[in-house]
Amino acid sequence: MTPLLDAAELPADAIEVGRIADAWGIKGWFKVIPYSADPEALFSSKRWYLLPAERGAKTFTGTLLMRVREAKDHSGTIVATANEVVGRDAAEALRGARIFIARESFPTAATDEYYWVDLIGLTVVNREGVALGQVKELLSTGPQTVLVIGDQALDAEGAMKPIERMIPFVAAFVDGVDLPAKRITVDWQPDY
Template sequence: MEAVDLPPDAIEVGRIADAWGIKGWFKVLPHSASPEALFSSRRWYLQPPAQGGKAFAGTGLLRIREAKEHSDSIVALAHEVDDRNAAEALKGARVFVPRSSFPTAGDDEYYWVDLIGLDVVNREGVALGQVRELMSTGPQTVLVLAYEAAGKPQERMIPFVSAYVDSVDLPGRRIIVDWQPDY
């Protein structure tokens, strides 16, 4: 695996779970229910796992030959991985792809990574907080906002559905919602 620098727009999209088969395929657990970013990029950047054994250090580049869905995960084959032993050595590695290689989102579709950090205000212009994370509850996604009240960190949750979200302004880094601070 070639040692490289991590691209400045790299986003962590999954981790390698284990080898798959005997010909160098490996199983990837995506961080998203919609792993399009893994399929759209043929260059994956790996970093060692945050904990546990490390078969390599720094950032390595894998040139992906093929990636496909398999059950609840993704399986992939890279030019640099020739057999099961090489695939097993990647176990636990974190997978990054450049944000610029993500497929274009459709109208009124957003990548979660693009929403994190946006300011959320209501229709009256009252600041409700900043998006800290998003949470999937099954039927809908929820914005988890961080804000301060009486000098203490607080959390507010707003369903990310059209009934409450009026607009998302990515260039302006702002989401306007039909929500009140006392909800």
């Protein structure tokens, strides 16, 4: 039994933040697998947009809007319930659904804290103003986060080829992040 969720248009700033793992209990609650170690956006947003699972059985098509009644941490697992999801069968029908939240619904980051999604695509320059490339992705290495910077360089034959730089995202190397200017300034040289 598919829950009676409204069809919706996915917001332009929607970010995929997790997926529904399975039903939890008999009253329409479901388990959520977050894609972040800090799933605060799942707890703060009351409007989740669902897209069908990428693999497996699809019980719905298109984008659906779920009005979350409650989302909470329960013994290290995130569980949630929504107004439209009544009973275990309805929750099971959502298994595998991908959860998106509008970026504007994320909680405000603290000073000198950033959502990774906001750093992707920023231009990285060093103190001398030399452009080092753009942030392609970020990696969590345990003790620190690493910026993966994509750029172009001449090879031995004089042709342009793609290169990557990896810069630790720590105060020793990162002088500042200017989100409005879409720029990160670092203490790093092109030949490192």
